[in-house]
Amino acid sequence: MRRVATAERPDWRAKAAACGFGxxxxxxxxxxxxxxxxAFSLREIEVDIEAPSEELHAMxxxxxxxxxxxxxHMQQLAIPEPYRDWIAQSWRERQPHLYGRMDFAYDGxxxxxxxxxxxxxxxxxxxxxxxxxQWLEDQLARGQLPAGSxxxxxxxxxxxxxxxxxxxxxxxxxxxxxxxxxxxxxxTVAYLRDCAxxxxxxxxxxxxxDIGISADGxxxxxxxxxxxxxxxxxxxxxxxxxxxxxxxPRSGLQLIEPPWKALLSNKGILPLLWDAHRGHPNLLPAEFxxxxxxxxxxxxxxxxxxxxxxxxxxxxxxxxxxxxxxxxDGPCIRQACHPLTGFDGxxxxxxxxxxxxxxxxxGIREDSSLVTQDSARFVPHAIVEExxxxxxx
Amino acid sequence: xxxxxxAALLLMSTAPLLLTACDRSESASREGxxxxxxxxxxxxxxxxxxxxxxxxxxxxxxxxxxxxxxxxACEASYGKEKCAERNDGASHSFFGPLMTGFFLSQxxxxxxxxxxxxxxxxxxxxxxxxxxxxxxxxxxxxxxxAGTAMVPVNATPNRAVTASRSGFGTSGSSRGIGG
Numbered sequence: 001m002r003r004v005a006t007a008e009r010p011d012w013r014a015k016a017a018a019c020g021f022g023x024x025x026x027x028x029x030x031x032x033x034x035x036x037x038x039a040f041s042l043r044e045i046e047v048d049i050e051a052p053s054e055e056l057h058a059m060x061x062x063x064x065x066x067x068x069x070x071x072x073h074m075q076q077l078a079i080p081e082p083y084r085d086w087i088a089q090s091w092r093e094r095q096p097h098l099y100g101r102m103d104f105a106y107d108g109x110x111x112x113x114x115x116x117x118x119x120x121x122x123x124x125x126x127x128x129x130x131x132x133x134q135w136l137e138d139q140l141a142r143g144q145l146p147a148g149s150x151x152x153x154x155x156x157x158x159x160x161x162x163x164x165x166x167x168x169x170x171x172x173x174x175x176x177x178x179x180x181x182x183x184x185x186x187x188t189v190a191y192l193r194d195c196a197x198x199x200x201x202x203x204x205x206x207x208x209x210d211i212g213i214s215a216d217g218x219x220x221x222x223x224x225x226x227x228x229x230x231x232x233x234x235x236x237x238x239x240x241x242x243x244x245x246x247x248x249p250r251s252g253l254q255l256i257e258p259p260w261k262a263l264l265s266n267k268g269i270l271p272l273l274w275d276a277h278r279g280h281p282n283l284l285p286a287e288f289x290x291x292x293x294x295x296x297x298x299x300x301x302x303x304x305x306x307x308x309x310x311x312x313x314x315x316x317x318x319x320x321x322x323x324x325x326x327x328x329d330g331p332c333i334r335q336a337c338h339p340l341t342g343f344d345g346x347x348x349x350x351x352x353x354x355x356x357x358x359x360x361x362x363g364i365r366e367d368s369s370l371v372t373q374d375s376a377r378f379v380p381h382a383i384v385e386e387x388x389x390x391x392x393x
Numbered sequence: 394x395x396x397x398x399x400a401a402l403l404l405m406s407t408a409p410l411l412l413t414a415c416d417r418s419e420s421a422s423r424e425g426x427x428x429x430x431x432x433x434x435x436x437x438x439x440x441x442x443x444x445x446x447x448x449x450x451x452x453x454x455x456x457x458x459x460x461x462x463x464x465x466a467c468e469a470s471y472g473k474e475k476c477a478e479r480n481d482g483a484s485h486s487f488f489g490p491l492m493t494g495f496f497l498s499q500x501x502x503x504x505x506x507x508x509x510x511x512x513x514x515x516x517x518x519x520x521x522x523x524x525x526x527x528x529x530x531x532x533x534x535x536x537x538x539a540g541t542a543m544v545p546v547n548a549t550p551n552r553a554v555t556a557s558r559s560g561f562g563t564s565g566s567s568r569g570i571g572g
Contacts, residue, residue, distance in 0.1 A: 020405035045395065092459075092470065093525070093543045133400045156400040161534045168512075169526075169544035179562055194404045209562035212555030220555040234561065244560030254544075356534035361396075383395060 001108030002039045003343035009138050021131055023184045033377040038166055038364055039384040045152045048112050052282045053102055053352040053359035056114060060264055063272055064091055067263050077268040078303055078331050080240050086249035087259040095258035096166040104350040107341035109282040117377055120257050120265030121233050124378060126191040128363030129155035133381045150383040152362050158355035163199035171228030171254045177234040180207035185233050208234050213371040217247045229254040236262040237304050246379050267333045298334045302327035308373035323371050339370050396405055424498040426516055439507060446513035452496035454515035458489040459526035459543055472520040494519045496526050
């Protein structure tokens, strides 16, 4: 794995505009960054990332089955009592799920280490599935990449296939929803809806704020139609504590991601996985945080922290890093500190996409800090077979 | 090759594209949930299709019904005396719900006549009185990691007077919530 400086496509901004990629620059700061790419060997992709992703995915689903049978685990994950049966039922019914993203620390040496599962509201999907793919095609055509360069990215095909597979079981009308004023989230659901339409599914879109409730506790769209199925790019745990949340379990609304994803988008899954698979090469030691001082070599993460918020890191050398954020109260976990490796002062985090149950691609977020935050830029990648040097004895 | 052969956009692209995928008017298909062949015939006047749909659903019922280790677990989800012991042929026995109906869907031609072919799946009634049918089987992008999926049978979408809105979204920020 190498970081390679490279020439940008001169027309990439126009291309971004032409395909609705409206958030390549956020608050005047670059988000999409193609001044460099990460080069992987095929072995690094297949052995170190793809295979562990599928193994960890299977382990995580297996863990859902254990959690729904355990009040203690539900308690440890801080699942509010009124939602526990509903979540368990959604798992018993195996309500369909669409996608998730695992974040790995990986530098090409040693096993990839799982930082967390983003299995409810993962973003950076359009960038990974479409714009990164187009970057590779363009740079191959321009001769800026070695001929035959590939990319670990069948996310698009997998999404269309997944929608096609679950289409028959999606209650209608089927709507996609995200926060109205978030350009990034709206872009992500627009892309997912695009894939669903390409799979032949008739589907609409509305802002999460526009969802209505009827007197008998069913959720409605702006035409007063009872929503059959809702893809919500909105955290389940936030829905639980908002005013409409109490209606969810009896509303008949089908959700994607389904309620059981609340158990996997929760960092409490990390100590449970470690307990069940202690010593697994792709897992970091983890435990529920009992409070108190954070010892050296450990990281504290709130159960529901997103975008690297409210992370406390106590490095082996005694340095302490802390990020601010809205998740100040509430339970946390501790995870063994395994800092990202710097590449020319950049710290890449590998986001490994799982669509359905298939590991199908990666996207890399690069930060100048050890904690990957919303400031992190998306940097493309390519699979480039290493040039074999001629060995002269 | 590890990447998609192609990656296309329909809606997001400013390039002109003919959108043909969404031509699905309500009248173009017939869907129904029936508790008996007789109920199906009464509704559709198509006894041949109803009989075939019933037979196919019955055949699929054992393979696609949810599986439980014991009768109690099955009855908890599907009700007293609604479960039977089954065997998967490899000497593993399990309990599954009895088929209580079948779901039939069929494309119709422009003049309303049934076109060739239909889809039928077994339907099960859960202990809350709701109807379910098996989701699409494992395979392809879904490797059965989530096992046999049951989904609610929804008849035609219905309307309800909205009492209030904006009960979701107060936690969202303009920066977005994605991880």
